[in-house]
Amino acid sequence: MVDLHIHTRFSHDSEEDPENYIRKAVELGKKAVSFTDHYDYRCIENGRQIPLPDLKIYTETFAELKEKYKGRIKVLCGLEVGYCREAVDRYIEIYERYPFDFFINSVHMVKGKDCFHNEFSKGLNAKEAYTLYFEQVLESLSAPYPFQVLGHLGYASRYTDYADKKIRYADFPEMIDRILCKIVEKNVALEINTSSAGSGSLLLPDLDIIARYTALGGRMFTFGSDAHTVARYCDKEEIVKSALSDLGIKRCCYFEKGKIVWEELA
Numbered sequence: 116m117v118d119l120h121i122h123t124r125f126s127h128d129s130e131e132d133p134e135n136y137i138r139k140a141v142e143l144g145k146k147a148v149s150f151t152d153h154y155d156y157r158c159i160e161n162g163r164q165i166p167l168p169d170l171k172i173y174t175e176t177f178a179e180l181k182e183k184y185k186g187r188i189k190v191l192c193g194l195e196v197g198y199c200r201e202a203v204d205r206y207i208e209i210y211e212r213y214p215f216d217f218f219i220n221s222v223h224m225v226k227g228k229d230c231f232h233n234e235f236s237k238g239l240n241a242k243e244a245y246t247l248y249f250e251q252v253l254e255s256l257s258a259p260y261p262f263q264v265l266g267h268l269g270y271a272s273r274y275t276d277y278a279d280k281k282i283r284y285a286d287f288p289e290m291i292d293r294i295l296c297k298i299v300e301k302n303v304a305l306e307i308n309t310s311s312a313g314s315g316s317l318l319l320p321d322l323d324i325i326a327r328y329t330a331l332g333g334r335m336f337t338f339g340s341d342a343h344t345v346a347r348y349c350d351k352e353e354i355v356k357s358a359l360s361d362l363g364i365k366r367c368c369y370f371e372k373g374k375i376v377w378e379e380l381a
């Protein structure tokens with residue numbers, strides 16, 4: 116499977132050289148390697164704007180790598196955009212201006228407070244906090260900029276400090292159904308994110324939510340390790356494959372120049 120969610124030195128929280136991933140992907144016989152560095156415009160973490168990459172340099176770097184590895188592996192240039200209402204015009208503009216293959220739309224902030232330092236859930240119980248998080252995800256799905264993937268549904272649970280942090284479908288059926296129905300309707304892929312350490316779940320979203328998505332007609336899955344070092348590249352790929360195969364899913368997808376490309380799981 117193509118790992119559709121990885122970070123490099125263009126993200127504020129990674130120092131990895133892009134070519135380390137490319138060499139690893141070639142070694143593993145991958146069809147494509149797909150970069151999705153952070154771009155969290157107007158998103159404030161610990162009181163500071165999260166550092167942003169220079170998109171001209173970013174897209175030029177991957178255009179050069181595309182050329183360099185032509186014939187050996189496809190190099191895709193995506194971006195993980197952090198949703199917030201104030202950022203939408205900027206994301207429309209950059210999608211038009213730069214040659215991205217796709218956007219992952221992610222929620223890292225809830226009502227102006229970041230999830231990473233767990234600011235958003237202070238003073239709230241798990242039900243209240245996760246309801247706010249889901250409301251923000253739902254709002255992000257109506258964003259007017261193009262995006263092809265919903266990133267790490269359930270992300271908020273990675274950083275909360277509840278004794279039972281896991282997000283279960285049974286606890287939020289209506290909210291989760293609204294989100295899943297919306298992505299089915301919009302033809303947006305559901306990412307299976309394997310950076311789930313600390314969330315209480317094996318995968319993000321949890322297996323019961325993945326199963327519910329298929330029950331609602333969802334068939335567009337992407338696999339994302341959310342690696343920030345090459346050591347985590349394609350982490351838990353076999354677990355994702357077998358979870359999908361248990362649900363009767365035979366293929367997943369990736370995106371090239373905004374268009375879907377299917378990949379058989381066999």
Ligand SMILES: [Zn+2]
Nearest residue numbers: 195221266267
């Ligand atoms: Zn993210």
Ligand SMILES: [Zn+2]
Nearest residue numbers: 120122195341
């Ligand atoms: Zn990420």
